[in-house]
Amino acid sequence: MLEIKNLSVSVQNKTIINNLNLKIEKGKKVAIMGPNGSGKSTLSNVIAGKQGYEINEGQILFDDVNIFDLDPEERAAKGIFLAFQYPVEIPGIANASFLRTALNSVRKYNGEKDLNTREFLDECKDLSKKLKLDTSFLSRDLNTGFSGGEKKKNEIFHMLMMKPKLCILDEIDSGLDIDALKVISNGLFQYSNENNSLLIITHYQRLLDYIKPDEVHIFNEGNIVKSGDYSLVETLEEKGYQEFI
């Protein structure tokens, strides 16, 4: 699904991603853990197509196609979704209407016709029930005045509505209470299947306990310093990053 080859990225001449190689196979759940400032969000942003980074070297292939020349919206249309570490507030645009615009825009790109509004709203309501998100969040302005946890839930709500192939979850679990964490993990677990992939960036074991990633990578200074399976999480929990960096 996703293949990153020799990727080096810098901002203002400071190298943030340093000759990174990472492959995420279809159907896999991959976790990245790493200390603050190691470049995890930068990597997510670069995959999603954010401007303002200097790509010094390397390639990012999505379904075997280099995506560097694609705008973020084109990457989204191809099935890449980024759940933001810090979701933005947009006053004046209602959550559901934003989502409908997003979905229709992706559908248009893929040559499909617009959503049926009725069905869309029904699906929204169903899903918000599952996520224990009050339906009032559909009509409220996007993330405006949402609590930290509600914003995170709303990211998952968007993701599950958009049904992407590659889900990049940048610290989706930070700021969530125990119940919300369960709800979200459940949602992710149920969504995950042999046709999609999850890239989970986190600092905590708890989310990974629910999701059971296939691979775990430890990230430091813009590169992977150790890879392994789920047991790596436990080692990390015991010994801290010191062991690896």
Place this chain on the structure above:
Amino acid sequence: MYLKEYIEKLKTGNFLDEKKWLDQNAILEILSENIPDSKTEEWKNFRTNPIKGNSWKILLEKPAKDVYLKKNYSKLPDTLFFIDGHYIQEVSSLKKNNGINIFSLSDYICKNPEFKNNLFNNPSNYAENRLSGIQDKKPTYFISLNSLLSSGIVIEVEKNKNIKEKINIIHNFTNMDSQVVINPYIIIICKEGSQVSFQEISHNFDLWNNTLKEVFIRKDSKLTFASLQERISTGIKTSAFNCHIDENAELNLKILNRERSKEDIRVFLNKENSKTNISGIVLSNNKDESDVFCKVTHKGKDSKSDQKWRLISAKTSKTAINGKICVNKNAKGSDASFYSKSLLLNRKATSFSKPELEILEDDVKCRHGASFGEIDNNILFFMQSRGIKKKDAIILLIRAFINEIGLDIDDNNEFSKNMIDDFFKQIKENNNLYE
């Protein structure tokens, strides 16, 4: 006829008979040819050299019948049509006996001779004692010109009438000569206890449109007035709106202004509990400017005013708002606010906002503020990463920015929507809509 020739005639005392009541000062003002420029504080954000540098022609007569009758005008109900600044009854569709009466100003003054004392064609009534104490007479030129050249039309709303239908005022232009100055002059009198809503729509034009509206809202009456300007391609607009509000009376003013225009709004809260809400959207594109001067004067006790403005500058254009609040001595309990937000779509676009307060009474509440911003790149990336095209995302954000300002009088209003959509269409043509 050229304006210059007309002015020459005036010098010999040879002006139109029906203007005899016009204050001598107004004529002197025109003779002075004192067109304000950037040296006048209130005009520093609007270039008047295209006005100064041109030899303008005037139209003293209505357009010929065959010119306007062969045009297809929309069959809107309750509509007053103005063509090249003249009210044309034949194509208007105001129902008889619905509580609104239309007069020519000269007829109205024949019947109500004292009314002319209310009018502002006397430039000294416009002169501003600026904060610095300097008497600034210059902005009166345009108003004097208008009242001198236009015959004027009075729209009178009868006492205690609550008019449910929205009344449209539509300005169409047939004159293709860009050298012409036209002078629509509309006077609205809402008599005691009346209620009415107007929606004024001005179509695109290539000439100089110098408009004047004078509005009187009598005791216990309420006026909603939406003034919507279509894009102005090559024309110039200078516009003045003057409103006097009596006891317990209210003005809701909604404005959509475009580039190449200068708007001068003065609202006087004359009596106890006079009230006004002003909300305006100012859109400017290309290298043009759109400038608004809006002054609210609190004279009555417990009078209230609220101003909300949204300004958007695209390309290398400029938007400007000078919002002035004056609270006179004895206007106790007055409550006034002014807020503006400017959005710049380009590094080279500019916007000015200048709230000014002149408070001569202690027991008052005043709030004001102005903010300026660009589109937030993080928000843009968020929207794009959800699949929304960059240009669409920008448009959505601009829409959200102006959504707080409602221009519509009733629910199904195509005009304001179409006009704003037209601006979006226009700015979408820019290759680098947002840099």
